[in-house]
Amino acid sequence: MPRPREAIVSADRLLRDSRFSASARRAIFQKRKDYASKVALAFFLQTLARLVTEHRAGLLPDDFNADEAILFLCLAATNMVKNATRELERPPVVIAENGTPHVNLARFTETAWAQCFGLTNAAQFERLAAALAPHINEHLPVPLREALLAFFALFHRSSRLIDAIHTLGVSWTVPKMSQVINQFALAVAKKFQRRLAFDARFFQPDWTTAAVAAVAAKGSPLPGICAFIDGTGQNLARPKGKDNQAAFYSGKDSKHTTRYQGVVAPNGVLGVPGYSDAHLDVGCRDLAYLNVLTPLGPRHDAYILEQSGLLDNLKRVWPEETPWCLLGDSAYPRSKRLVRPAKRDEGWTATTEALNAELGRLRIVIEWAFGASGYGVASRFEGVVDSRRMLVGERPVSAYMLTAVLLTNMIVCDDQSNPVAQYFGHKLAIPSLTEYMAPLSPSER
Known part of the structure; x- marks a missing residue:
């Protein structure tokens, strides 16, 4: 299954990427800005030192203006920082912390079963999944048990898709989560509508x-x-x-x-x-x-x-x-x-x-x-x-x-x-x- 990878994107695109929290987006931007500032400062100091050396050696022209040169170096360093932060390195998208391709039911406590899914415990979920399994023959993107749990995670407390992914602790993308929910609901509805x-x-x-x-x-x-x-x-x-x-x-x-x-x-x-x-x-x-x-x-x-x-x-x-x-x-x-x-x-x-x-x-x-x-x-x-x-x-x-x-x-x-x-x-x-x-x-x- 493809995973979101590193990519160079515009700053505007990254700052609008809701897959990252606001603090994470600011941290990525600030990290790039700090790096660019260090590079610009190194450029400024290195160029200034070279000008001083050439001035002492008498290599600069007679009409050389030191104030203008320093102002030019400041503007150049500032532009370096601006240009460097126009495009940012987007890190790999972590859908869920330590997420896995499949749901680990053992990670949920009895309290979590009640709060996140509206069920009594894991045993009740297993009974529901076992009763439903013989009736659903359609191919789903994930095992039926996981699709069933995803439906509970999304709709029990009216969650966003990304929040339901975090609840399940899986590494699915938002489009995949949507596909799982929709195909599962359609399969169940078509089977049981009569x-x-x-x-x-x-x-x-x-x-x-x-x-x-x-x-x-x-x-x-x-x-x-x-x-x-x-x-x-x-x-x-x-x-x-x-x-x-x-x-x-x-x-x-x-x-x-x-x-x-x-x-x-x-x-x-x-x-x-x-x-x-x-x-x-x-x-x-x-x-x-x-x-x-x-x-x-x-x-x-x-x-x-x-x-x-x-x-x-x-x-x-x-x-x-x-x-x-x-x-x-x-x-x-x-x-x-x-x-x-x-x-x-x-x-x-x-x-x-x-x-x-x-x-x-x-x-x-x-x-x-x-x-x-x-x-x-x-x-x-x-x-x-x-x-x-x-x-x-x-x-x-x-x-x-x-x-x-x-x-x-x-x-x-x-x-x-x-x-x-x-x-x-x-x-x-x-x-x-x-x-x-x-x-x-x-x-x-």
Whole structure:
């Protein structure tokens, strides 16, 4: 793998090179200036001594002016220093102190695993990597385990690429780090997009019956509720090009954003419906614990639901006579498979107000799934919701989000706990990591 080597570059170029710290750049410049000053001083003294010797020997012309000669020597020495510092010797770029081509997992303490990657320890990372490995067949620039850890390093705390390289302690260049992250995210998203879109294993009658019982045990005012649906937004950096800017601009928020929706079950597992391969390189569209979709740009939640085909999928797996349904907010249209709070223009009474309050108490879990501190997708992967990092058209933004959703689900399954499951008293079992990552049968795909 090529390494950044020594090179002679202009002073302006070196002083703008962000691969070196400001102090390192100043040190390189000062070192060159000190060297040039010594050379210029030696030139000045040597030439002055020669003039004195020639003057004593009577070799200088009668009109020789000593003051002018000394002034000329001073100007010449000054120009030597200026010219010498116009171009500088750039040292080899050290990407990470004592960096190596491959990640040394033994260098991370248990505290580092939590702070830098959001994981419990190295053992949890190894379990996640082992569960993911059989599904990823694409060739990556580095081993899968290292690509997975690089994704955690970059997005857990919204780091810059160079900072993530330092965290890993590897000698990768910034372009290579970017290549590793992007290829890994695309490989994961393409492999798991259908499973995240609609995992039929979690909507079969036995599972749905248990989910309904878990919600009912919490005091649901309506029968048949088994999961919760909601839409949310993700801010983006301002896209390049007028078409992209118009497509992603939200007049309501005065920001560039996308909308996506999520469905969370009482055990706190997420999904992402309605994705296609064409979406993965454009922008974030989906997020959820059991289901999520978002098209290009900001769209209404009802439109996103219609485009996702989620209700059609539920109709396919749920018997017609069952009362099972999702609980959404007032932005969604009522149907047999989706209930929501009443609006004020739909006959507002004290009874409906009390009913809405009870439904709101249940719906709060969708917010926890998205953003619960230390547990939600936005908390485990702060980088994927940092608008400065989400450059539509330049980075596979939606693949980042899908990968973050999958890894969040995997961690939930490995931990066997999360705020949503705790809220419902763990009455709906969380699948084990092995069960969640098991290959789908043809009927479940």
